[in-house]
Amino acid sequence: MALIPFDDRDGEIWWDGKLIPWRDAQLHVLSHGLHYASAVFEGERAYDGHIFKLREHTERLIESGRILGFEIPFSAEQIDTACVATLAANGLTDGYVRPLAWRGTEQLSVSAQQTSIHLMVACWPWPNLFGADRLSGVRLAMATWKRPHPETAPTRSKAAGLYMIGTMAKHDAEAAGYSDALMLDWRGQVSEATGANIFFVIDGALHTPIPDCFLDGITRRTVIALAKRRQIDVIERAIMPDEMAGASEVFLAGTAAEVTPVREIGDLSFTPGRITETLLGDYEALVRMAPDQVAARLNA
Ligand code: PMP
Secondary structure (H helix, E strand, O other): OOOOOOOOOOOEEEEOOEEEEHHHOOOOOOOHHHHHOOEEEOOEEEEOOEEOOHHHHHHHHHHHHHHOOOOOOOOHHHHHHHHHHHHHHOOOOOEEEEEEEEEOOOOOOOOOOOOOEEEEEEEEOOOOOOOHHHHHOEEEEEEEEEEOOOOOOOOOOOEHHHHHHHHHHHHHHHHOOOOEEEEEEOOOOEEEEOOOEEEEEEOOEEEEOOOOOOOOOHHHHHHHHHHHHOOOOEEEOOOOHHHHHHOOEEEEEEOOOEEEEEEEEOOEEOOOOHHHHHHHHHHHHHHOOOHHHHHHHHHO
């Protein structure tokens, strides 16, 4: 399938307070965000016209900027409104929404105190990160790149710079014929895939790593709540790679990946089973509920 470059599409993009034509949303090459990765972003999904957990994404975006030392010059209400308006302006009810905040052009040095902070929101159709055949399970390679210590990188921020690790790991995996990479952390513990958290079914319970050096995904938290509702035990703990052989089912959870079964990790094979299917179905039903029903369902 031929890829259409992102700057060769039509539509509208929200930029610093207003919607502008997609093709006019051009950035100067001497922007701090481009040179020094002083940028944070979100990945959201709209289903049937509602952006799932919009406020949680907006709050994480604001917090991601604060961790990098900047304040996005829009309130959470304004950012929510911008996301909804962008979706509507592009005539989408289902799709992926991408807000991004970055440092501007006033200074181009490690010090960036004088830079202005910008915000844009774009959206586009994006059915699933792993495509339509994901239900039979994706194959993960073991990455050689590791998730860094939280004193080495701003690991709680959805910071653009952290994605260089993911891109390198994912490219290695793709070159070896896999769909994605499973990364260990700096201690050698299982952490996450390049854009999604990971869950293991072991002896009927759901096990997932403690997110102390990678994103505590909004989908991850949602899946945990859905599992508890089904009386499935959820155990958040350090998981070592040699324990993965004892898992009967494995799946990924993320906004773009949604709930995606895993059928291989390196030499290990898994068969998507009942717990994965149940949570996948519960997640698909939940995201299509109206926002007040979502809250009621998860708090029940
Ligand atoms: N880890 C990484 C590296 C990610 O990019 C994402 C996607 N934002 C996640 C985990 C899952 O987060 P969420 O469920 O909030 O999308």
